[in-house]
Amino acid sequence: MRKKNLLIILFLILILLGVAALFLGSVWVPPQEFLSSPIITQIRLPRIFGAVLVGTLLATAGVILQGVLRNPLADPYILGVSSGAGVGAALALGLKITPSIFGISAIPLSAFVFALVAVFTVYNLARVGGRTSPETLILAGVAVSAFAAAILSLIIILTGQLQSIYFWLLGGLSSITWLEVFNLVPYTVIGLLIAYFYSKELNALLFGEEMAMSMGVEVERVRQVLILAAALMTAAAVSVSGLIGFVGLIIPHFVRLILGSNHRLLVPFSALGGALLVLGADIISRTALSPQEIPIGIVMSLLGAPFFLYLLRRRRSGEK
């Protein structure tokens, strides 16, 4: 199968990009010193793995939510994860809570917990009589996000920690630790497996709730599993990297434009695409204006948005 080969090629490109990233940075480290240099082992290497995992998590969560909600504007943050995480991080940063639990510092922990609280609030608000509809989910997400945004602003004003909170919100991988990287692994592996093995259901759901039901899909339960998976994946990513936008929204669309909407392909290709994009953007973000770092979200949107628009236009004109 040609598409399987394409997946392998992309994977090899990812490995090459990862190796290249070891060499790139504001300080030149010769390869023979790689194992002994803390710049490599404690900074660049965890950052490379972190970028790959965060990209995979966000892009996969984006695929899941765009499918479950049948909405092309859905991204990993649509159900309130981002605003919840924002409040959590702002609380920890603003109140200068520093103690860590099992070596995980308070900021990612608080962001993770509040992200999940936000999603569960959204899900339960949207649940009427044991059923949820995509429209109510999205509207509940908007409402909870607005509420959380207000609290976030309040925290910023009351604590006066505008700068640190704003930089956290912009997102980035500069401070990621090995422990945080390891913590992402189970979310990535389990989340990817769930997305892949639910690709049949995701496909059926694209044709509408009733069609999916008539094809034997237990819509409500499947939706629950998939939303939970996407929420955990996003919360895990956000807790260590802040709010990295763009990748979870655009990568699924990008893959769809090229390979179509079949989730059997969409899930693995988006996961890999997300990893490639975040890794690539992170390399640019720490090398382009070195030693100054450009926040990764800015890099991705600045370079990715025009490229995506170009692709969209070309596709659309090709259809006519």
Add this chain to the structure above:
Amino acid sequence: MTALLVKELECGYGSHIVIKGLNFEVNLGEVVGVVGPNGSGKTTLLRAISGLLPIKHGEVKILSHEISKLTRRELAQKVAFVPQLMEPVAGFTVFEMVLLGRTPHLTRFEFASEEDFQVTNWAIEELKVEDIRDQQVAELSGGEFQRVAIARALAQDPKLLLLDEPISHLDIRYQIKIMKLITKLKKQRTIIATFHDLNIASRFCHRLMLLKKGEIIAFGRPDEVLTPGNIWKAYNIKAQVRENPRSRHARVVWLP
């Protein structure tokens, strides 16, 4: 052999009861047309039988299985439903969409096997859409897409195929083409379809069910059901019924 048994069926939306105590049986291999004015409960009946609408009262048995006792997956292996207005989804080829019909036959960790591809190809051939199997469904004409939608349902390999107004929005050439294709599949398969065109229904169905306000006015051979009296009762329209001189089927002619 009885494929479908409906007993004292009552269902509707919220407190609004649409279907009021229906009783009927359909045999294996039969093609039954459900006719009646808008709002008579045709679609509601199909949705209840396919398990999309909860049953308030009574029972529906498919091949002697009570449908409320089946899981959704088990039900989908026996019944397939083609809704009235199905929207094509961008980014799916005809083959991929028909293959979706195999979903109820796959377990959680299974993906389509060689056998599923064979069934899919068979369904594609039955509906004569081989020529367009690699085209995007979003680019098809209405008549082509409707055949693909039916092929998808057929790929479920159901004993009971439910079609909600399968030809209403198609031109006469496609209406006849689709009716010929689906009535040819009837072997060991039961088809229940709703229609607005009484003459097409009369021409292609073994039996017709005439509904009004959720109740059966008549159920039987087309020439038994399509009488001026029944048509007046259901539609408040004066009509004459003649025999088509060539096909010998009952033909309804509206009177001014």
